[in-house]
Amino acid sequence: MKIESKCHFCPRCDGQGCINELPGMGGVGNNENFILNCSSWRKYYPLVEEDAPPAPLRLAPMTGAIQNVGYGEESPFYGDLVGVALAAGLRLSIGDGYPDEKLLSGIGALRSYGVKGAVFCKPYPNHRILERFEWARDVAEYLGVDIDSYAIKTMRDLVHLEQKDARTLRELQRAAHVPFVIKGIFKQEDIELVRELRPDVAFISNHGGRVETVRGSTVDFLATYGKELRRYCGALWVDGGIRSYRDLQVARALGAEEALIGRPAVTALLKQGVAGAPAVLQDILEPLQEEVSCLEPEICR
Numbered sequence: 001m002k003i004e005s006k007c008h009f010c011p012r013c014d015g016q017g018c019i020n021e022l023p024g025m026g027g028v029g030n031n032e033n034f035i036l037n038c039s040s041w042r043k044y045y046p047l048v049e050e051d052a053p054p055a056p057l058r059l060a061p062m063t064g065a066i067q068n069v070g071y072g073e074e075s076p077f078y079g080d081l082v083g084v085a086l087a088a089g090l091r092l093s094i095g096d097g098y099p100d101e102k103l104l105s106g107i108g109a110l111r112s113y114g115v116k117g118a119v120f121c122k123p124y125p126n127h128r129i130l131e132r133f134e135w136a137r138d139v140a141e142y143l144g145v146d147i148d149s150y151a152i153k154t155m156r157d158l159v160h161l162e163q164k165d166a167r168t169l170r171e172l173q174r175a176a177h178v179p180f181v182i183k184g185i186f187k188q189e190d191i192e193l194v195r196e197l198r199p200d201v202a203f204i205s206n207h208g209g210r211v212e213t214v215r216g217s218t219v220d221f222l223a224t225y226g227k228e229l230r231r232y233c234g235a236l237w238v239d240g241g242i243r244s245y246r247d248l249q250v251a252r253a254l255g256a257e258e259a260l261i262g263r264p265a266v267t268a269l270l271k272q273g274v275a276g277a278p279a280v281l282q283d284i285l286e287p288l289q290e291e292v293s294c295l296e297p298e299i300c301r
Contacts, residue, residue: 002072005270013243013263014038015209023067023154025263027209033216034209037241040217044250050287054248057285059085060208060239060262061095061120061146061183063102067154069266074101078109080274082117084265088278088285092117093260096132096146098158103132110139118142120183123150123161126171133175142201144181145172147190151211166196173197181237185229186221187214195232202233208240208262217241219250226255245287 006024010017015034018026027034062068065077078094085092094106094117103121110117119136121129123145133143147169150161162168173180179200182193186206194202204218204226218240229236238251239260251259264284268277 001076003270004070004072006068006070007263007267007270009267009271013267014241022210023064025068025266028153028212029209029215031209033206033213034241036215036217037206037209037219038243039241040219041241041243041247041250044219044223044254045246048246048249048253052249053252054245055238055252055256055259056091057242057248058091058118058237058258058260059093059265060260061093061106061118062262062266063095063097063106064154065102069270075105075108078102078105079112080269081265082106082109082113082115083274084269084277084281086113086115087274088265088281090261090265090281091258092141093120094118095120096122098122098155104135107136107139115139116141118144118181120144120146120181122146122155122159123164125160125162126168129172130175133172133177137177140178142179142181143172143176144183144201144203145169146183146207147193148184148186148205148207148211148213151213152207153210153212166193169193169197173199179234183237184211186216186218188225191225191229191232194229198232200234201237202229202235203237203239203260204229204256205239205260219247219254222251222254222256230255242284244284248284 008017015031019031065071065074071077096103119140121132181201182199183203235257237258238256268280
């Protein structure tokens with residue numbers, strides 16, 4: 001199978017090399033939130049002790065093997081990515097997309113390895129999400145809704161997605177047979193949604209800078225609103241721009257029970273293949289001495 005990588009293999013994945021490449025590995029709005037996600041973690045390094053525990057790392061939900069990654073076929077990507085994550089010791093999740101083959105391929109990948117993961121559905125009308133919950137019943141460790149992706153550029157005009165409110169999400173929460181996750185918490189009004197629903201997990205995310213939303217970074221949102229959100233949910237997760245073990249320590253110190261990565265796993269897969277990718281991810285999973293003094297972007301490059 002031919003692969004024409006959409007990743008440019010920048011020395012540091014910080015959002016500067018793929019500006020507005022969507023479909024692709026970039027984001028919207030000149031990659032502003034992608035760039036902020038990556039750069040903002042360093043502000044919090046002085047607050048964390050060198051031996052502080054890290055947040056456990058989970059693979060973020062990703063789809064679009066052909067459009068976003070460069071695979072010649074859609075289905076093989078999901079088995080490759082889950083295989084890399086398992087070999088690297090990551091917890092798992094899969095995502096949704098159009099056409100349904102994307103979600104079904106992710107479900108198939110989990111099933112083929114005999115493992116479970118967090119399954120995130122796009123905000124379709126509820127009857128379609130409930131159908132997806134059934135598809136994933138045997139592989140779902142968590143079930144969640146990607147509430148901010150109704151605005152994602154790559155799905156616009158292809159399918160009907162909708163902005164969810166507490167009433168529609170509550171129906172899904174009641175139907176979930178496993179812990180329920182609201183993904184895409186990034187605006188102040190989302191805090192009220194979490195307060196009303198009391199989900200098992202509130203997942204702070206701006207979709208890696210790939211959706212049109214307010215400007216800012218996920219770690220800043222976590223630092224500002226994390227304590228308040230913790231009162232209304234069972235656990236907090238966060239993604240966006242995590243590139244080092246130090247970032248994982250910050251996530252844990254700010255109250256996140258888990259952190260998730262997306263692009264680094266895809267880049268490792270494209271660059272090193274299934275066999276070599278887990279070794280690349282050890283740069284995030286294991287502490288490096290030079291990270292401790294890495295407080296400015298220039299030093300980190």
